[in-house]
Amino acid sequence: MKSLKFAVIGTGFWANYQIPAWFTVGGVELIALYNRTRARADAFARQFNVPNVYDSIDELLDHHAHELDFVDIITDVDTHLHFTRKAAERGLDVICQKPMGPSLHEARQMLEICQKAGTRLYIHENFRWQTPIRAVKTVLESGVIGRAFKARVSFCSAFPVFDNQPFLAELEQFILTDIGSHILDITRFLFGEAQSIYCQTARINPHIKGEDVANVLLRMKSGLSCYVEMSYASILEKEAFPQTLVSIEGSAGSLVLTNDYVLKTTTAAGTTTTTVPPSNYAWADPAYALVHSSIVACNQNLLADLQLQNRSLTGPAETTGSDNFETIRLVYAAYDSARRNEVVNLTN
Template sequence: MVEHRTTRIGLIGCGFYAQNHLHAWGDLKSQNAELVAVCDQDPIKAEAAGRRFGAAWFTDAATMLESMPIDLLDITTRMGSHRALAAMAAEHKIAMIVQKPFAPNWDECVAIVENARAHGTWLAVHENFRFATSMRRVKAVLDSGAIGDPNWARISFRTGFDVYLGQPYLAQEDRLVILDVGIHVLDLARWLMGEVAHLSCETQRRNPNIKAEDTATMILKHETGAVSIVEATYEARRIPDQFPETLVEIEGTKGSIIVTRGEKMVVTTQGLSFEENIGGPLLSWTSRPWHVSQEAVLHTNAHMLTSFRAGRDAETSGVDNLKTFALVEAAYESAVSHASVKPKKWSPKA
């Protein structure tokens, strides 16, 4: 194994989901990542995280960035604060990872990317679904050519799991299921099936007690000519519930890949099929059913660490994530217009 000088990690936002990041950085100590400082506006959360994970704790991000030597900053707050915190990191020339959703809207995402570029700061988005062990395996089979050219897919995240319990703010968001979880499924769709030429979307608010859409059904036409159906809902009443697994069906010119609940995959290639369990391991700090999402955080952070150290963009760099965010915007636009929408494109200013 290659020895690395220690990478000093700072983290802002010690809330619900950040606990997974904190544990993941703890595991990555074995790869010389050292969590040196954590910050939360809530002093109780900041102190709890600092004590538990052996880091200095702060309640003010500016103070932390001014007083601690940090190589890589993990911003795990909610999207409304990302632009200001990313600007602060860029000012200090600190590389950063920003949790998804990158920002509440396209213009803010672009502003974060352009500001980081102007400062020459490394920027990545913590888009973790594609780093799950199961999804990596699907991609490897696809890339092996076993099913030929993929030309149809259904990628679906359907659950009735009470997401509002751990994240009560979700019930009051102006844009819900597409921005919160559809964004992951759309990212998987473009990663597995290629960039999207246009898409259409219908949304529903099936739970009357929440503010925004809780169900989205999308049809994507990919640049290759392939078509995929992308589904996201928090209102599926099914037993067993699939939370938090993403189910995938991909058909190609020579076969198919079908991922069913329990992270099982059946691959058909040239008329023969084989079955595989593609779930990731339970880690000391993960538990079912969240482990699928949790172990993906460890792999995402490990990827970020390796990419940052190598001086190369992460797979899910800020620029890459604009392509995923463009699909989110296109879906919301289509849900209003009921027409097919071409995703926006970003290119650097000359």
């Protein structure tokens, strides 16, 4: 199968890992880079041997749209709609970083623009592709713990995330958009869709603009109740970053994913313990190794769908734009709930 040609839009923090992850997957050729600051794009071009560099998105697309198969948008959320529209107008498939959009309205516009243009939209949602999370899903689907009725999904840390991503401190809406878009997607991946949501938020760090703590209670359509907690203000005995910890209770047993990728399954017969660590890559930051390895798995899944020639076919991609729209609905419903201090009922 021929390699697909693509362009990267945005050469900030995450492009340092998204690009080598593509090279690890293979089957693609990066032919152009865009960044509003040309010098940053030039540096990436030298590092990754990319032949074409632009600080104008129109120039990039005017010169290369005819040979591109897709674009990978790795920019701030406020620009996602703009770049998606530019690519879709030229008939290009789009991969876009999370969160999908800065509002539910803009996320819906992204979907509609691509649907009208007949192009495919994917959201690069990689957390559900983490090795431990896939292992939890496998055990859950095996039926060994019976019907799941209660769960807790936790991402609580004191990791200094603002040190290497200082722009996060300037966001008016922080943890629910930054981490919540990941953790709520994990919840959907494991347990299906939610029928109601209740959320409380807080800002503990006085030097940031947005909330750094969010506690969410979800009632899933399956009847399962799920407590989702997120914090960047938690000084704990054991720092878990960037791990998501999971606890599930079922009618025939329980399942716990705890620190250091330890997975414990308990039934009447006793407890079975396994370790499910991620793959290691030389280009990954050790502090983010779990996250960075999942970028590879996510890219593999998206590439398999991109390689389908018939765009009307339903392929193997999990995090399509239409699927991730359900995650972003939860993010903004959580903000709505916190603002109103009310349970928000979700309807399709």
